[in-house]
Amino acid sequence: MVNGERKENEMRWRYQNTVSLLIGAVICLTHFLAWAGAKDATLLKEVVVTSEQERLKNLPAVHGAKIYGGKKTSVIDLETAPLIINNNYRQVIMKTPGLLLSEESTPLLSLGYRGLEPHRAQFTQLLKDGIPIHADMFGYPEAYYTPALQTIDHVDFIQGGGALLYGPQPGGALNFVTKEPYDGPLSLTLENTAGSYGLFSNYTGLSGTQGPWGYYGYFHHRQSQGFRNNNSQVDLYSGGTKFKIQQDEDTTWKIGFDAYQENHGEPGGLTRADFDSDPTKTNRLNDRFELNRYAGSLSLDREIDQDHLWELKMFGGYYERLSWRQRNSGGNFGLSPSGANASTNDIESQEFLTGGAEARFKKDYLSLGSDESTLTAGALYYHVTSPRIDKRGATPDATDGTIRKDSDRAVNYISVFVENLFRLGKLSLIPGIRLESIWQFVQENINLDKTTVPLADDASFDFVPLAGLGVAYELPAGLEAYGNISQGYRPKIYTQAVPTGTGQVVNDDLEAGKSWQVDIGLRGEPVKYLSWDASLFYMAFNDQIGTSGSTVENVGDARHQGIELATEFDLIGWLDEVNQTDYGKKLGSVNLFVNSMLLNAEFTQGPNEGKTPQYAPDFILKAGIEHDHHDRAKLRFAGTFVDDHFANDTNSASFIVPSYKLWDLTTELKVAKGAASLLGGINNIFDEHYFARVRTDGIDPAPGRNYYVGLKMVW
Numbered sequence: 001m002v003n004g005e006r007k008e009n010e011m012r013w014r015y016q017n018t019v020s021l022l023i024g025a026v027i028c029l030t031h032f033l034a035w036a037g038a039k040d041a042t043l044l045k046e047v048v049v050t051s052e053q054e055r056l057k058n059l060p061a062v063h064g065a066k067i068y069g070g071k072k073t074s075v076i077d078l079e080t081a082p083l084i085i086n087n088n089y090r091q092v093i094m095k096t097p098g099l100l101l102s103e104e105s106t107p108l109l110s111l112g113y114r115g116l117e118p119h120r121a122q123f124t125q126l127l128k129d130g131i132p133i134h135a136d137m138f139g140y141p142e143a144y145y146t147p148a149l150q151t152i153d154h155v156d157f158i159q160g161g162g163a164l165l166y167g168p169q170p171g172g173a174l175n176f177v178t179k180e181p182y183d184g185p186l187s188l189t190l191e192n193t194a195g196s197y198g199l200f201s202n203y204t205g206l207s208g209t210q211g212p213w214g215y216y217g218y219f220h221h222r223q224s225q226g227f228r229n230n231n232s233q234v235d236l237y238s239g240g241t242k243f244k245i246q247q248d249e250d251t252t253w254k255i256g257f258d259a260y261q262e263n264h265g266e267p268g269g270l271t272r273a274d275f276d277s278d279p280t281k282t283n284r285l286n287d288r289f290e291l292n293r294y295a296g297s298l299s300l301d302r303e304i305d306q307d308h309l310w311e312l313k314m315f316g317g318y319y320e321r322l323s324w325r326q327r328n329s330g331g332n333f334g335l336s337p338s339g340a341n342a343s344t345n346d347i348e349s350q351e352f353l354t355g356g357a358e359a360r361f362k363k364d365y366l367s368l369g370s371d372e373s374t375l376t377a378g379a380l381y382y383h384v385t386s387p388r389i390d391k392r393g394a395t396p397d398a399t400d401g402t403i404r405k406d407s408d409r410a411v412n413y414i415s416v417f418v419e420n421l422f423r424l425g426k427l428s429l430i431p432g433i434r435l436e437s438i439w440q441f442v443q444e445n446i447n448l449d450k451t452t453v454p455l456a457d458d459a460s461f462d463f464v465p466l467a468g469l470g471v472a473y474e475l476p477a478g479l480e481a482y483g484n485i486s487q488g489y490r491p492k493i494y495t496q497a498v499p500t501g502t503g504q505v506v507n508d509d510l511e512a513g514k515s516w517q518v519d520i521g522l523r524g525e526p527v528k529y530l531s532w533d534a535s536l537f538y539m540a541f542n543d544q545i546g547t548s549g550s551t552v553e554n555v556g557d558a559r560h561q562g563i564e565l566a567t568e569f570d571l572i573g574w575l576d577e578v579n580q581t582d583y584g585k586k587l588g589s590v591n592l593f594v595n596s597m598l599l600n601a602e603f604t605q606g607p608n609e610g611k612t613p614q615y616a617p618d619f620i621l622k623a624g625i626e627h628d629h630h631d632r633a634k635l636r637f638a639g640t641f642v643d644d645h646f647a648n649d650t651n652s653a654s655f656i657v658p659s660y661k662l663w664d665l666t667t668e669l670k671v672a673k674g675a676a677s678l679l680g681g682i683n684n685i686f687d688e689h690y691f692a693r694v695r696t697d698g699i700d701p702a703p704g705r706n707y708y709v710g711l712k713m714v715w
Contacts, residue, residue: 002355029483055591057531057568058523059156061472062327063373065360066165066310067419068158070430070470070484072519072535074566076155081626082634082668085193085201085708086222091664092149094622094638096157097564098537102613103692103702105226106264106289107236108694109146113171114539115560115601115616121489122145124171127160129178129256129669131271131297131315135352136384137167139411139494144291145260146320148238150191150203150219153179160537162521164304164417164432170488170515170541178256181214181244182207182710185483186715193679195712198225198701200708209348214244226510227703231280238262250303256296263290266325269698271334272654275691277699283336286345286397290322311360311378319352333654334698337396347391347401356382371423371699376514382413384493409494412439430470438462438491442498456498464489479524482535488515496545507553509514515541520563527674529573533566544606546649556606558613567594588629596621603649605652611651617643617659632670639663647694660690668712679710 056077061069063284074096078084084091089109093099102110102118109126120142126133134141155175158165162173189205200223207216219239229565238259247253268284295317302310325346331340359621360378367373388408393401419432429488443456468486475481497506521535539560546555570584571580571590599615603609624638640662647655666681684705 016656022119022658040430041294057525058407058533059158059313061404061423061509062362065309065362065376065378065434067374067376067421067470068165069421069428070472070482070483071162071165072159072484072521072533072537072564074157074159074533076157078149078152078154080628080634082636082666083191083677083712084666085679085681085710086199086224086660087146087149088664088683089436090640090662091154091636091638091666092622094636094640095566095568095593097566097597097620097622098159099644100617100620101692102615104700105228105234105236105703106266107130107146107222107262108289109143111174111372114537114562114597115599115613116171116369116541117613118615121171121174122554123169123388125169125173127166127173127175129254129297129299130166130175130322130358131313132167132356132382133176133295134388135319135321135350135413136354136494137382138410138413138491139384139386139497140352141169141493145293145319145419147178147258148203148218150189150205150220151178151216151218151240152176153397160517160539162485163466163486164419164434166432167415167463168436168466168487168489168491170490170513170517170539175409177215178242179207181209181216181242183209183214185210188715191679191710194709195708196706197227198223199706199708200224201708208459209244211247214246215241217241218245226267227280227281228267228701229280229284231267232282232286233657234262234264236260236262254297254299254301260291260293263288265289266323266700268336269334269695269700270403271698274334275699279691279704281450283334283698284326287325288323289436289676290320291304292318292322293318294318309362311362313358313474314356316355317353319354321348321352322688323348324393324399326435331696333696342388342543345393345396345398347393347398349389349391351388352384352386354379354382367422371425373423375418376420377416377418379417380413382411383522384411386410388494403446404448405444407442407444407498409443410441413437426474427468428472430472432468432470432486434466434468436462436464436489438464439499440491440494442494444498455646458497458546459495460708461490464512475522475524477524477526479522479526481522483518483520485518488516488517489513490545492545502519507550507551509554510545510552511543511554511555513541513544522626527577529570529577531568533564535564537562537564542605554606556603556608558601558603560599560601560613560616562594562597562599563593564597566593568593588627588633591628592624593626594621594623606653608649611649612646613649614646614655615657617645617657624662632674633711634668635666642692655694657692657694658690660688660692662688662690675714677712677714679712680708682707 265286391401517539523533
């Protein structure tokens, strides 16, 4: 990059960061002025409130206008563990079996489920307060944005039967549920954390309630130099606001807006030899990634009477994905770009303008005697318009270039769904159906790589009915047996409908991938100090779409089967129960937890028959101990153990991910009468030398031992 271009690029980053800071400042100032102008606003002295409200480990049978009965679910409670810094998702999923984190050093998330490909969580539906947050639910189902964990109260994970609740994805649904406004005039939170590799994280939150109005605003900034020796910087700004209006005791409105801007370097993959000798090595000095996202939502919950509930949501946003990547003349796995092409770069710009609306209805009624049953029904409309432009830069670090490809893309999606929970004494039956209609359009305006074939103009329509059945049976001692069988599917994405590569073609009979899966399990809390969930699962994923040579086609079927186990044991609670003591009131809780997944996955048909799907280890084991001293002191020491596995479906030797085991120590200690908390942690405390991700450009190394310390103030 010439000096003028470099200065222009630096000024551009500074301008965007300044704008982000101003957005955060305006949000906080607006909320402060609203509080200061309220006649009844009073700054109260510290009041410590102890609540006996139970924090759920599984979702209830019915919650709002959604039925979770008969489904395998988990509630990831972020409030009971020490504060998670830097959106460390390894720590988020520590108590949840079935999920595999394909770790990377960027803020981007790659999360797999029961042996499904983890890249950008594209087989798992990601939501925030029930609203999709993928760039595009179907045409480009990659999640580049995830919310700051400081704004999240808990995360709901709906496994196998999630298709009938949120969509057809075979990997279930992960829903980030944001915090509610503070139940008081004002609460101000300031949090600053510093750590290894130049990590600095700041979070400012302002929240309160005045009469029927509740508000929550935040600003978050995170930056790091990264552990690679060059081009691994991360710079992230986000801010948002949430208003809650209690119109009356039966009617609640919520209005939300979020802004997010992030950019990071991409230092490139390594060979195994380079990783073994120096995992901090950088092979790509010019590759960069940027994401900009702005989103808003409006929701209404209306309880017509004690038996009828309406939930309405409207949402929309703008999503921009940009990348600058140096070209390469060959594969050069783990090596620096070389050859004639390395003197240029590829510049990719994708935009996603999304909008949608969802309505859900719940009705409780008596059926088959005096047992109360529940009917839920709803419809979702989702639309995205997504132009894409690919340019060729004249230098390896060019910020602009000549247009080579220009295409217009769009998706229209309508889904109608119905579920009913029939209660027959201790037995519950939950049949459901979801009707999926998806229209996808791709039109090429320019493609300089196509010189012998016409430009593509593809329009397709799929109508897919999905069905499911859940069963639950209440057993003595607080136990429940449950089972679920459900269907899912995976439509073709934009680059499969119209490939961008030179000479690539699409098979005329290309079909959407289809799945069905079964969960059978036993869960419960037989005593107040012990909870557990044990289940068997089976998933068939057929007609998977891939590339064979230069043809995009259905490449085969796979089956995934195994066992999932999860348990928590409160040692102090057990001692109190056995000895009739009350140590829990003085010491709090000391929880021992273990969860694991045993997985057997294999391609049963197609060119990879007999091979193992990517990121499908034979086992994942997570275990640890955590102490919670009545919210005044929290400590967790926990480990993750992952068996060796492959990072591609063809099981290439260079794509082997060796087994690894990691331990993290995190703590949060309240001081100064609870107004301040000291934060600290050591990640990968025993300095495991490992990687959990391999891409076509090589091994993506993971960091060694690293630490952080911080201070959180709450008024």
